[in-house]
Amino acid sequence: MKKTVKLLSMLMIAILVISTFQSVALAAAPQGAGQGAGSVVNGIKANTESIDSSGMQTMAGKILGLIQIATAVMAVILVAVFGFKFVLGSAQEKSDYQKSFIPLIVGVVVVFAASSIAKMIFGIAGS
Numbered sequence: 001m002k003k004t005v006k007l008l009s010m011l012m013i014a015i016l017v018i019s020t021f022q023s024v025a026l027a028a029a030p031q032g033a034g035q036g037a038g039s040v041v042n043g044i045k046a047n048t049e050s051i052d053s054s055g056m057q058t059m060a061g062k063i064l065g066l067i068q069i070a071t072a073v074m075a076v077i078l079v080a081v082f083g084f085k086f087v088l089g090s091a092q093e094k095s096d097y098q099k100s101f102i103p104l105i106v107g108v109v110v111v112f113a114a115s116s117i118a119k120m121i122f123g124i125a126g127s
Contacts, residue, residue: 071112
């Protein structure tokens with residue numbers, strides 16, 4: 001029974017996620033336009049001369065730095081807590097704590113790698 005409910009709920013979530021990415025555009029050509037809606041849109045040009053991306057890069061750099069610092073602090077605290085419990089725990093508890101170290105290490109690596117990649121992309125885009 002639980003597996004059926006779980007399967008149905010996952011199916012419903014998948015359907016909802018897929019349906020949110022749909023987009024339907026029903027547009028008709030304006031009257032008198034020979035080539036359809038494309039002729040109206042082709043005349044519009046974006047003004048990209050006054051865009052200053054240095055402010056965005058500065059803000060993104062601050063946010064990424066904050067995320068790295070918060071992750072480092074949390075990782076140190078969690079390693080200390082898990083290490084303390086590992087030293088004082090029984091054999092079964094030690095096995096559980098060893099299993100909990102793996103997701104912690106993977107999470108820290110993912111956060112630092114993602115923020116480093118984002119910094120590298122902003123560095124290349126800023127050049």
